[in-house]
Amino acid sequence: MKILVTGAGGQLGTEVCTYLRSLKYMVVGATRRELDITKFKKVHTFIMQEKPDYVINCAALTDVAGCEKKIRDAYLINAVGPQNLASVCMDSNAVLVHISSDYVFDGKKSTPYLEFDHVNPLSIYGKSKLAGEQMIQVLCPRHYIIRTSWLYGLDGKNFVKKVLDLARENKEIRIVNDQRGTPTYTKDLAAVLEYLINTGAYGTYHVSNSGECTWYEFASKIVELFQLETTVKPISSSELDDYVKRPVYSVLRNYLLELTGDKIMRPWFEALQDYVGEWKKLDR
Numbered sequence: 001m002k003i004l005v006t007g008a009g010g011q012l013g014t015e016v017c018t019y020l021r022s023l024k025y026m027v028v029g030a031t032r033r034e035l036d037i038t039k040f041k042k043v044h045t046f047i048m049q050e051k052p053d054y055v056i057n058c059a060a061l062t063d064v065a066g067c068e069k070k071i072r073d074a075y076l077i078n079a080v081g082p083q084n085l086a087s088v089c090m091d092s093n094a095v096l097v098h099i100s101s102d103y104v105f106d107g108k109k110s111t112p113y114l115e116f117d118h119v120n121p122l123s124i125y126g127k128s129k130l131a132g133e134q135m136i137q138v139l140c141p142r143h144y145i146i147r148t149s150w151l152y153g154l155d156g157k158n159f160v161k162k163v164l165d166l167a168r169e170n171k172e173i174r175i176v177n178d179q180r181g182t183p184t185y186t187k188d189l190a191a192v193l194e195y196l197i198n199t200g201a202y203g204t205y206h207v208s209n210s211g212e213c214t215w216y217e218f219a220s221k222i223v224e225l226f227q228l229e230t231t232v233k234p235i236s237s238s239e240l241d242d243y244v245k246r247p248v249y250s251v252l253r254n255y256l257l258e259l260t261g262d263k264i265m266r267p268w269f270e271a272l273q274d275y276v277g278e279w280k281k282l283d284r
């Protein structure tokens with residue numbers, strides 16, 4: 001089985017390539033420089049030459065605040081990119097696996113979002129990610145759309161590294177305590193991606209670690225597990241200079257995985273504990 005991973009230089013793309021190679025899949029990892037998903041002709045030529053059985057799209061514009069200012073880029077990368085991949089996958093008979101986001105929801109629920117819940121993104125990032133999902137649904141029936149949340153891995157930028165950096169420089173850090181979601185370890189997500197592509201059960205899935213917390217609770221756990229001497233102070237979102245509308249509640253329930261299989265994701269704090277162990281092994 002040959003698998004093309006786009007956005008292979010990013011946080012999740014790096015993890016997915018490493019994980020699949022460790023299981024002896026034939027993986028072609030394409031960074032942005034090697035394959036810009038917004039260029040239809042290049043996508044067409046690349047896929048027709050490589051002839052992958054699966055394309056896993058980890059490419060995206062993920063800077064949520066940046067998307068509000070770079071609206072054109074957000075739609076180009078998060079919607080037109082998936083559209084290009086979907087149409088070429090359809091022509092070349094490849095299955096498309098696409099990563100989407102909890103930000104397709106508006107956060108008005110107070111119980112975890114199911115795959116069947118109404119979407120209503122608040123931000124440009126969320127809207128462009130939803131548009132990407134819709135392009136794929138229309139153009140390429142053999143697809144998996146995987147919505148995940150609050151990703152962190154050993155590579156790339158993420159909240160864990162941000163907390164570590166802030167904690168190194170400050171005795172006290174202030175973190176919002178009124179947005180709830182679920183941190184998800186890229187290693188756990190990569191394992192479920194591999195599981196899903198072997199089921200043949202196409203569709204839209206929620207895949208995040210289990211449980212929920214606020215960013216403040218997440219930061220407090222990071223500080224505790226890394227044994228940092230920083231105090232974490234809870235604040236409200238209104239105290240931040242953030243112009244992005246974010247869902248206050250974006251917990252995903254992996255309902256389709258519960259209904260159709262036996263894949264239960266471990267709690268987020270257990271995954272974080274594992275991550276800290278891996279981090280320490282790398283001696284960073």
Ligand SMILES: NC(=O)c1ccc[n+]([C@@H]2O[C@H](COP(=O)([O-])OP(=O)(O)OC[C@H]3O[C@@H](n4cnc5c(N)ncnc54)[C@H](OP(=O)(O)O)[C@@H]3O)[C@@H](O)[C@H]2O)c1
Nearest residue numbers: 007009010011012032036037059060062099101148150151
């Ligand atoms: N991070 C999160 O908390 C989170 C939460 C929910 C869902 N997701 C979704 O998970 C997926 C992976 O996110 P991530 O955290 O791995 O993001 P990431 O680290 O920002 O990786 C995205 C990668 O896509 C590349 N890219 C950007 N534009 C491209 C283009 N036109 N063609 C090809 N590659 C391009 C980027 O390259 P450059 O760096 O060179 O621009 C980067 O390597 C995304 O679909 C994201 O929406 C992420």
